[in-house]
Amino acid sequence: MTYTIYDFIGNIGLFLLLGTYFLLLLNKIESRSVLYSLSNAAASTLIGISLLVDFNLSAFLVEVFWLAISLFGIGKWCYLRRKATPPAR
Incomplete structure (x- = not known):
């Protein structure tokens, strides 16, 4: 097996995914956050x-x-943020 740049990219994604989950379990980030x-x-x-x-x-x-699902969460966050922002005068 050869280790390619695509394997490296996938591994970065894996560590990002696992790190995010770990931070969630440590209550360092919230699941509703963008x-x-x-x-x-x-x-x-x-x-x-x-x-x-x-x-x-x-x-x-x-x-x-x-x-x-992640894009849905981002969209929901943007919608709720826009909804909570008072209209400009």
């Missing part, structure tokens, strides 16, 4: 990139849905 969703979106994107080279359909689908 940081949590952004981190998950970045992690799934990086892992997905690595899967494009050594494709696995099941793993790729997990990452696609993980990204979609």
Whole structure:
């Protein structure tokens, strides 16, 4: 087995995903925060990139849905933030 740049990208995604989860368990970040969703979106994107080279359909689908759910969380955060901001005069 050779270690490629795509493996490295996937490993960065893996450590980002695990680090985010660990911070969540330590109560250092909240699951409703945009940081949590952004981190998950970045992690799934990086892992997905690595899967494009050594494709696995099941793993790729997990990452696609993980990204979609993370983007939903980012959108929800943006919507709630915009809703809470008083209108400019």
